[in-house]
Amino acid sequence: MKKTHLFAPGPTPVPPEALLSMALPILHHRTPEYEALFAEVREGLKGLFQTAEEVLLFAASGTGGMEAAVVNILSPGDRALVIRGGKFGERWGEICQAYGIDGVPVDVPYGKAVNPALVAAALERDPQVAAVFSTHSETSTGVLHDIEAIARIVRKTPALLVVDAITSLGVMDLPVDAWGLDVVVAGSQKALMLPPGLTLVGVSRKAWAAVERARLPRYYFDFAAERTHLLKNQSRFTPAISLVVGLQQTLRMIRTEGLANIVRRHARLAAAMRAGVTALGLELFAERPSPAVTAVHVPKGIDGGAIVKTLRAKHGVIIAGGQGSLKGKIFRLATMGYADASDVVVALSALELTLAELGYPVKIGEGIRAAQEVLAQ
């Protein structure tokens, strides 16, 4: 007997309520039943995004939502700032390049958060910048960028602020309207507690004005065409029906727990996880750690790949290693979405045992004890 425990930064565990709702016979989407369900989902998403505007849904992974953001607000040859400090920040640059956008990088070393003053300076130097592409929680490094501070700068300019909130929405506070975020991209497989395959995109009024002018080619990911159907509780193309059905369930769970409580829970679990790994003598990778995912330096002399593999093969615990140039150098533990204190304990226990097996000097139980102290507060 070996149970599987998922601590990767996506996909995250799906609660049984959602799994079972998706196992019911499939609904047809051109029916009053689906339209009533979708009306509820639209309202739930507005609450989650803390916006009065509609949130668009596309059958795609989060990267599809990112591409949608680029092609709906820009025209060929436009210039944009791209905040890069990890794989997902870099992805904005790759999408811009694919579409002929002049993506001026604002580079940050891996593990560091961007200094908002750099963004302010870049925008002052170049008032032609049409958009700033940023990551809220950079999943590849575990860093949380200060989107509130960046938004304070960008919203005073004509530029749009586009935020990859794929691992932040529903994890931390992200009041889209209050902060003045223009395009906010989320994915189903993170704090929304669903399988991957659905991306959600919030669009501000300022962004809608840009959509009208934007001339990059688009069809499947067309914001304006999609919105026309959404306002009738429909989608332009066949939606990812089962995921929307599951979303109704997880949005109900989110409403029942309450967004403020959810944010506190994620902060508490991440604090406990950080306390646990540091008590084992390990070092955090992120200077400004995200509550979505805890990135940890692989200790000297230990094989980073072996940590991930041993956790999975011997303990049924799925975590993520480092990506790209961070491969073998860090590992990442997430408690996102459907997670509680018991998960932190399970993850740390398996980590302690794994490190001991790999020859790292670990005092068994010390990580868990430090985490419990945080959880007891």
Next chain:
Amino acid sequence: MKKTHLFAPGPTPVPPEALLSMALPILHHRTPEYEALFAEVREGLKGLFQTAEEVLLFAASGTGGMEAAVVNILSPGDRALVIRGGKFGERWGEICQAYGIDGVPVDVPYGKAVNPALVAAALERDPQVAAVFSTHSETSTGVLHDIEAIARIVRKTPALLVVDAITSLGVMDLPVDAWGLDVVVAGSQKALMLPPGLTLVGVSRKAWAAVERARLPRYYFDFAAERTHLLKNQSRFTPAISLVVGLQQTLRMIRTEGLANIVRRHARLAAAMRAGVTALGLELFAERPSPAVTAVHVPKGIDGGAIVKTLRAKHGVIIAGGQGSLKGKIFRLATMGYADASDVVVALSALELTLAELGYPVKIGEGIRAAQEVLAQ
């Protein structure tokens, strides 16, 4: 007590085996377990597409797969033939237009199949045509186009033949390699018996050569980048994991039944459905009817919308009405994927009762009896 029966041309019923497999705890995709599953899925898809080439998967609805076909094989300003005879043929034209492709229409009246000689003549007139976009089973009209004959013409030219097989793959014989089809797009929610959200794209060697030259912008739907990951039993971005898990189950069901038997079953059910509706004095809309969906003229004096609504509200039977200019003029009944003889009987029974309720002179039982006679053969 009222059971729901789904006879729309997508989404189609999902078998319990697939529903339950998707209700298991979510797999992480960067694990050996997922890679083994995906290796099996890749082989199953090659069998279903009857191709030696890889079949690419994207988290998207079928339209996403159609857009992927356009942007991966063409360059700005390229010319293409677009066979149009319904909403889905027209969609090829819309995608071409969105991307600056000169889409020369080959128009066919709704309800008719394209004459392959028209395609031959158009290609002879214009040897610069880079691609021919076609629909196999035109879901909006119930027409089956003769893709085999069209392929015989196109494969002698440098042009690529791109086929929307969304409601044909797994319904009728479609030997991709033997016929020489270049890009073949399918969707999960038809004969593949899954929820919507996954599109599958077969790509021939001739098409791969075009992919290298094609300069239309693309990122999320990039064939070459996706293939690199697929060859390692991975996907470039987070895949629609639950749908891939379900696909393993439905591909096993398809292999067990056997493609030839599946094709025969669909032909038999559609023949029974056609016999049933014509025995009620109704007229088929399609000159060359597809076994995927039976399109029927709304009889004079009857409200087409009321047929769809009464079937749903009183009998729990979901069918599709006409789309666009065909709204109110036809209705459409599908027995696609997870369907057997009992479904034809249920659909025809509900149709007979509905027509009688709406004042159409129907001899109760005559439609079913005619269908049974076909089923008995």
